[in-house]
Amino acid sequence: MRTIKSFNYSVVFFLFPFMAIYLVFQIFPLFHALFASFFKWDLLTSGMTFKGLANYTRMLKDPTFWSSFFNTLKFVLYSTPLLIIIGLIFAILLNKKSKVNSSFRTAFFAPYVFSVSVTTLIWGFMFNPQKGLIGKAFTFLDLPVINWLTDPHFAMAAIIICTLWWTVGFNMILLLAGLQDIDPFIYEASSIDGAKWYHDFFHITVPSLKRTIELVAILQIIASFQIFGQVYILTKGGPGGTTRVLIQYIYETGFRDYQLGYASAMAVFLFLAMFAISLIQLTFKSEKKNAKE
Template sequence: MSAGVQRRWQGLLFVAPFLLLYCTILIYPLLKGAWLSLYRVDLFGGGTFVGLGNYGRLFADPVFWQSMANTLLLALMIVPLLTAIALALALALNRATRGAAILRGVFFSSAVLSVTIVTLIWRFVLAPDAGLLGELWTAAGWAPLPFLSDQSLVLPALAVTTIWWSVGFPMLLFLAGLQQIPHDMYEAAALDGAGRWTTFTKVTLPALKRTTILVFMLQTAAQLQLFGQSQLLTAGGPSGASRTAVLFLFESAFGRWELGYASAAAEVLFVLIVAVTLTQYALTGRPGADNAR
């Protein structure tokens, strides 16, 4: 065996544990889901081959389309605002002081909470009768707003809850990006007489392009899979106004035991996430393109 072939086999053996785990927990379930989507099958196994019947039924289901619309609307509410807030926090806390370090820990602390704890906290905040906001509204002489039972308010309530929970991780990504910007660039901008806004738009934002793209792509993929907040805070109500795509397929699989139908919904959601992510990637340009010039 030649030295080159031996090195290739050594490399394959080195990555084999990761590849095995990756195929077991990601590739196999993906292929299994695609196979199940072609069958009428329940949780007890067996099943009848229906081809694209599940997809035809899915595309004619108004509840499915409502859940997809809710999911896309939530992503539009959450991702831009979450990115902007995370960037603002990173800019404000990018200081080597004890106070900034404490505040970084405070803002990141919500990210380590489970979705159950987060929804429990916000249920106490949003409840109109005895919640924090209800008490504040009453103290101000206003009628409390039914955030979780009003069709026009429930999605913004879920968006606020998710932003509060998720802001810590993108903030850290932006902090890491800010700390990679050479200080010489700011010194050169100061010597040229650039103000704060000019420095931010001409130095900081261009240097954070790759980080911003990464945050946008990660958060878009995450919010298109939003599930726990919708299930635990509102159970998809009122009248399906907060039912997300993942909650729809959860209800189909474990509520109505239609595993094949739920698998078809999962495959459509997967294609949507891939399409949105690739579209973002194409519109913003390759992250490494600037460095290649």
């Protein structure tokens, strides 16, 4: 006779704190933003006025929304490959265990623990054309000094450089963990066969790190779409809106202009964009896996 196992209430006991926090701070705000996106809600009146799809129609016709979205997309497309490639280079160079490499690992990862305000304070001074280290270096090399944060041609590059210094250490650690899972005997067998280092890289290292690289890419894209602090502190979205990103426009619309309904509609759009990109990546990965099988 089959016995019915008693329900393990300890599981619920240990999961409840996490699930409660997750529901309150993740799931509820998501559905509340979706709900608010159909209303006119300006925080200055006592109620919410139903507007249907008016906020979404306004969003599609808003040139500032589209410029902010494309600035965000530009940041994602430029920064993500750099953060993955440079993180991989650092991981390969620091893969061997030694005291020197341990010190370098700590040095490269250390910026990641800084807050965004500390990071932007450091780089705001670095990019100062008169007093900053970069400006001094350009002057020493007799090169024209660049106004990084006020020149529309270089402002986005300055934000990418700041973000690269701040977050590349996290990608390095993930890729380093993937490298250390590769059996060293594979490289030994490759060297016996006379393979060069670039053969090892393209035929052993990269294929073995495929899943790790895919994970890093998904995490990096999601994080890059949510960029806000570096832009808001370094450039305030300037010059001329060339670095204004979507999160900044959502923040300004909701908490400066008190148009929470419209801000919620843009937030829902951003969530759907990130969800769609992640879904495309996972679908493409699944199709490639099925094709190999």
